[in-house]
Amino acid sequence: METLSENACFGGTQGVYSHASQSCACDMTFGLFLPREASDGPVPVLWYLSGLTCTHENAMVKAGAQAWAAEHGIALVFPDTSPRGDDVADDEAYDLGKGAGFYVNATQDPWAPHYQMWTYITEELPKVLDHGFAVDLSRQAITGHSMGGHGALTMAMALPGRFKSVSAFAPISHPTASEWGRKQLTAYLGADESKWIGHDATLLMQENGFDGPVLIDTGTQDQFIDLLNPEALAQAIASRRQQATLRMQPGYDHSYFFVSTFMEEHMAFHADALYA
Numbered sequence: 001m002e003t004l005s006e007n008a009c010f011g012g013t014q015g016v017y018s019h020a021s022q023s024c025a026c027d028m029t030f031g032l033f034l035p036r037e038a039s040d041g042p043v044p045v046l047w048y049l050s051g052l053t054c055t056h057e058n059a060m061v062k063a064g065a066q067a068w069a070a071e072h073g074i075a076l077v078f079p080d081t082s083p084r085g086d087d088v089a090d091d092e093a094y095d096l097g098k099g100a101g102f103y104v105n106a107t108q109d110p111w112a113p114h115y116q117m118w119t120y121i122t123e124e125l126p127k128v129l130d131h132g133f134a135v136d137l138s139r140q141a142i143t144g145h146s147m148g149g150h151g152a153l154t155m156a157m158a159l160p161g162r163f164k165s166v167s168a169f170a171p172i173s174h175p176t177a178s179e180w181g182r183k184q185l186t187a188y189l190g191a192d193e194s195k196w197i198g199h200d201a202t203l204l205m206q207e208n209g210f211d212g213p214v215l216i217d218t219g220t221q222d223q224f225i226d227l228l229n230p231e232a233l234a235q236a237i238a239s240r241r242q243q244a245t246l247r248m249q250p251g252y253d254h255s256y257f258f259v260s261t262f263m264e265e266h267m268a269f270h271a272d273a274l275y276a
């Protein structure tokens with residue numbers, strides 16, 4: 001692993017690291033904020049999965065999460081959203097290929113050799129963190145924005161017991177019924193829709209639910225709201241009677257101005273679960 005940068009930040013350290021990823025078969029970069037408490041021993045972890053077009057950097061510099069993570073003594077992980085490199089397949093569209101890995105393990109060409117983001121986030125990166133940093137993987141929570149909200153919700157529900165809490169900012173909520181979903185799931189997983197079920201938060205909510213608290217915010221002025229389909233997930237939550245708080249935030253759009261506005265509340269929500 002290579003340290004690309006380390007900066008003092010709210011009493012802790014904001015680092016950026018690169019490592020050779022086995023699952024993605026390329027070098028991967030991630031951001032990690034460690035609060036001051038990490039110098040005394042392992043601290044709980046909040047994963048932040050980013051949205052379309054993002055790298056590890058967008059949320060790290062724009063979500064304003066470190067201040068609140070420092071207050072609660074929680075580490076923040078900012079993974080990249082796709083494999084990278086000259087030999088990695090890509091597409092001209094911003095919502096497929098690099099920057100748009102959709103947090104799945106691709107089975108189709110030309111994506112399968114590198115686009116293994118599910119395994120990267122759920123298996124490989126946790127081991128990298130465990131070996132290299134003072135993080136306590138028995139206390140993990142997960143959040144994300146848009147495509148990353150989709151990743152956070154699907155991972156939380158598919159891996160019972162892994163995460164104490166899950167939240168999302170403007171998540172893609174029902175990708176099997178949206179053009180932010182059908183296009184990518186067809187490309188990465190193939191046309192057989194039975195293979196898509198584990199990557200749809202609404203379907204997973206109907207089938208599994210989540211054994212813990214759920215918090216979801218979406219802006220009423222989100223320019224992508226028809227693609228996000230928050231109402232489908234709301235219906236699944238209601239019919240399951242899942243413990244959850246869903247909020248439509250008046251006037252807010254899809255941007256990091258929206259994410260950063262509600263970050264303090266999401267951090268407090270996860271701190272409650274991580275320190276329960």
Ligand SMILES: N[C@@H](CCC(=O)N[C@@H](CS)C(=O)NCC(=O)O)C(=O)O
Pocket residue numbers: 050051052053054058062094145146147254255256
């Ligand atoms: N049309 C937009 C769609 C992509 C978009 O809005 N991405 C969101 C996540 S879905 C984002 O976080 N973009 C990067 C940023 O705001 O820093 C674009 O081409 O950039």
